[in-house]
Amino acid sequence: MQEYVQMIRSEQVQNAALLWQEHRGAEFPANLRGVEVEGIDMVLLDADTAGCASTWINNGGTLDPQHRSILQSCVEDLDRVIPQISDPSGHQYYQRLHQLALLISGALDAK
Numbered sequence: 001m002q003e004y005v006q007m008i009r010s011e012q013v014q015n016a017a018l019l020w021q022e023h024r025g026a027e028f029p030a031n032l033r034g035v036e037v038e039g040i041d042m043v044l045l046d047a048d049t050a051g052c053a054s055t056w057i058n059n060g061g062t063l064d065p066q067h068r069s070i071l072q073s074c075v076e077d078l079d080r081v082i083p084q085i086s087d088p089s090g091h092q093y094y095q096r097l098h099q100l101a102l103l104i105s106g107a108l109d110a111k
Contacts, residue, residue, distance in 0.1 A: 012107040013061045019100045020053050029090035037081040045081065046094075049074040049101050056104050063108060071108075075101045 032042040052071040056063050063071065078098040085091045 012103065013057060016053065016100060016103050016107070017057050019096065019103065020057055023050070023053075023093075023096050023100060026093055026096070029087060029093050031087055032085070032090050032093075037084045038077075040077045040081055042081070042094075045074060045077050046097060049078070049097050053100050053104060056107075061107060063104075068108060071101060071105055075105055 028043070028046065035042050048070055052063065052067050052074065055067055056071075075098070078094060078101060082091065082094050082098060085094055
């Protein structure tokens with residue numbers, strides 16, 4: 001059973017790493033730089049979520065309690081802001097970030 005859990009975790013980390021690589025290669029939407037949506041700074045939301053993703057991937061699928069809390073806040077904030085983003089490239093950018101955050105959050109919950 002432990003081998004199965006490790007295999008699943010490894011697959012989750014690999015999937016997240018691929019999504020993370022795609023996200024890192026994407027250009028930040030210029031029209032969202034310096035913008036707040038629903039009172040949330042879009043650059044900071046990107047940076048916080050990215051920091052948690054990078055830490056989780058580099059730690060082989062683990063996050064400390066502080067990063068878990070930050071990630072949960074990011075998921076909630078992404079849930080609020082994505083419906084408000086009308087620009088297709090900005091929407092796609094944050095949708096991918098949201099997908100990454102949910103993947104990590106789900107992996108943490110499955111522990």
